[in-house]
Amino acid sequence: MNVLIIEDELPARQRLVKLINKYFPDFNICAELDSCESAIDYLKKNTPDLIFMDVELSDGKCFEIFENIEICVPVIITTAYEAYALEAFKVKCIDYLLKPVDRLEFKESVERCLSLCHPESSSDQIINNISRYTMRHYKHHFTIKLGSQILLLDVNDIAYFYSNEKYTYVVTKDGNEYMADDSLVSIEEEVDPAIFYKISRKCLASIGSIYTISKYFNSRLKVTLSPKKTDPIIVSRDRVQNFLNWLEGNV
Numbered sequence: 001m002n003v004l005i006i007e008d009e010l011p012a013r014q015r016l017v018k019l020i021n022k023y024f025p026d027f028n029i030c031a032e033l034d035s036c037e038s039a040i041d042y043l044k045k046n047t048p049d050l051i052f053m054d055v056e057l058s059d060g061k062c063f064e065i066f067e068n069i070e071i072c073v074p075v076i077i078t079t080a081y082e083a084y085a086l087e088a089f090k091v092k093c094i095d096y097l098l099k100p101v102d103r104l105e106f107k108e109s110v111e112r113c114l115s116l117c118h119p120e121s122s123s124d125q126i127i128n129n130i131s132r133y134t135m136r137h138y139k140h141h142f143t144i145k146l147g148s149q150i151l152l153l154d155v156n157d158i159a160y161f162y163s164n165e166k167y168t169y170v171v172t173k174d175g176n177e178y179m180a181d182d183s184l185v186s187i188e189e190e191v192d193p194a195i196f197y198k199i200s201r202k203c204l205a206s207i208g209s210i211y212t213i214s215k216y217f218n219s220r221l222k223v224t225l226s227p228k229k230t231d232p233i234i235v236s237r238d239r240v241q242n243f244l245n246w247l248e249g250n251v
Helices: 010-023 036-045 063-068 085-090 103-115 119-134 184-190 237-249
Strands: 002-006 028-033 050-054 075-079 095-098 141-146 149-154 158-164 167-172 177-180 196-200 203-206 210-216 220-225 233-235
Touching: 002 010, 002 036, 010 028, 010 103, 010 237, 028 036, 036 063, 075 103, 085 095, 095 103, 141 177, 158 184, 184 196, 184 203, 196 233, 196 237, 203 220, 220 237, 233 237
Parallel strands: 002 028, 002 050, 050 075, 075 095
Antiparallel strands: 141 149, 158 167, 158 203, 167 177, 196 203, 210 220, 220 233
């Protein structure tokens, strides 16, 4: 199977290549492109079997490609934003993966692609995929146990979550701190990714809790949160672009 990657972020492109080589070593990566223009030129002359495509490319959004050329092969969208899901499925993309692309979600997505042999199955899959991104429900409240009492925290009052050793804590905007029952991994799945971002392995922060951002050595970023309950958080180099994209989407 010939695979085309259309992605303008080098770390994201390298991750796709790594995942393809790991789970589908028989696949051939026929080209790696970073713009709408180069993709249109390539697809006029070549027909890959599968396309991985970012939404925001170096010269515009990927939907310009669909406007200029008919694409008759499966397309899997990879992006940092949920907002483009409906538009992606309108142009018949078969799946929609959020960055950073999870390895198991990637594997399952490609396997679904390989199993879609009939138009009926393809239509059902598109409907299921739309539902995954337009009908998701996130928590509005978290329950905190305080002895014999239970405190109900509105998610809008939460500044960030962080883990320390084996425990997870929630910090509210007014500076209170509580121990949470769930792990940081579980909480990440329960909150709106447009509002909360996992800026490090141990911290999941809301957009309103980010106080300062500064450059850090080795192309990383240092983030100070408010209220200050932790040391500054270091954003790893491979997450910097995704983090900046998330911030831009919230401006």
